[in-house]
Amino acid sequence: MSITEKYRLTQMVHTDGPVIKVCDLKKGFGTKVVLDDLSIELNRGESIVVLGRSGSGKSVFIKCIIGLLKPDAGSIHVLGQDMATLDHDQTDRLRSHIGFLFQSNALYDSMTIRENLEFPMRRHLNTLVREQLDEHIIKTLTNVGLAHTVDMMPAELSGGMQKRIALARALVLNPEIILYDEPTSGLDPITSKEISSLMTGIQEQYNTSSIIISHDMSCVKRTADRIMVLLGGKCYAMGSWAELARSNDDNIKQFFE
């Protein structure tokens, strides 16, 4: 049993069904409708990639799932919990089961790498002593190959390394779900491939379920069990890489060409 499993303060009660279930989700900004009756289910251990043009609402979608944005209508169930019915504390506890990798990494630039990883642990695992925190931080950093950076500042690291650290921070609470917002954007093809491999490795090692937003088709091919094409705020198509790559629909073909 890992440190985080051992010391997790509250285990959420959930069913054996999908880890994320989104029904008829609507979200708009002013008069612009971004998500329109979007429904999707993410099963345990599965990885769904969301494809869509810029501004199609992909980031809005995962921000609604984690509770950073409030849906206008529809329901979101995460690990069996209806997000709309949770109070602030319950939402925070639920979030300890979800890792979120931001497009911009969102590392706290005034803190060291150690403090970046320690930050969520102090919130959720405040019974841990210094040695246990350090042990778990080093272990998580080792999993992304960057244990030696523990006392460095984020600004001292390259873009690829910052992405790995952001991934380590998303993993530090051993989440059951990871949401990736364009994990390979701004990276060169080699680093992008490394990050994609890391993501699949993590999925196997931590047995996580994930939703990945990406425009990087090599990353999509490498990581996706299913691909959802988001168009006009709706799920336009859903299928495996092989299924969608064979499609003759112009709206789908343009991503695979």
Place this chain on the structure above:
Amino acid sequence: MTRFIGRYLRELVNPRYEVRAFIHQCYTIGFSSLALIGTTGFIMGLVLTMQLRPSLIAYGVVSQLPVMVSLAIVREIGPVISALIFAGKISSSIGAELGSMRVTEQIDAMEVSGTNPFKFLVVSRVLASTLMLPLLTVLSDAIALYGSYLGVNIKGHTSLQLFFSDVFDALNYGDVIPALIKTFFFGAAVGLIGCYKGYNSSKGTAGVGLAANSAVVASSLAIFIIDLLAVQITDLLGLN
């Protein structure tokens, strides 16, 4: 802004308290302003003394110099100048820091980590600036009076003991307490405006600059408005 202040007051009293963040901010906000406010205070006391001296000589009341300088510094110039310096340094720094955190999604990352970013970032900073400015003002006043003592001795001679004896004879609680109370409001205004501008910044990196700039302008204006209100209130209470 009203809703922001309301939320601040609500989060201020609700547990959980971010004690570590608050102590860190007290150090950052208070200690980092020490040298600047101390230097300004010293120059303020010295210059005020040298400017007043010829006028007082002309009226034949140069012996009243410590009295006049101490009243001016303690009641008005010390608190206001310290607050303006504080606003220039702290409000802009808070505005830029929080604005940058907003733009780079660090505030969202805190929320996702299960931390209340408002409590962690805003409450700790506003509370620290509310408590640090009065302390800095007291220090600035003391240094300004010492500067004044040196100013008196440039063209005359007064012992330190005699100078401060005149100063303390001239001052009473009605001079010190209202001046000190208003610095709490100055500090709160500086912290609140800096946090409000930074926390709600948008428009990317340009928004960060805008947040820092508008935080200083709005804080400085707020200081004068609070000062005006404070003078009216102390007048109504018969403390002037």
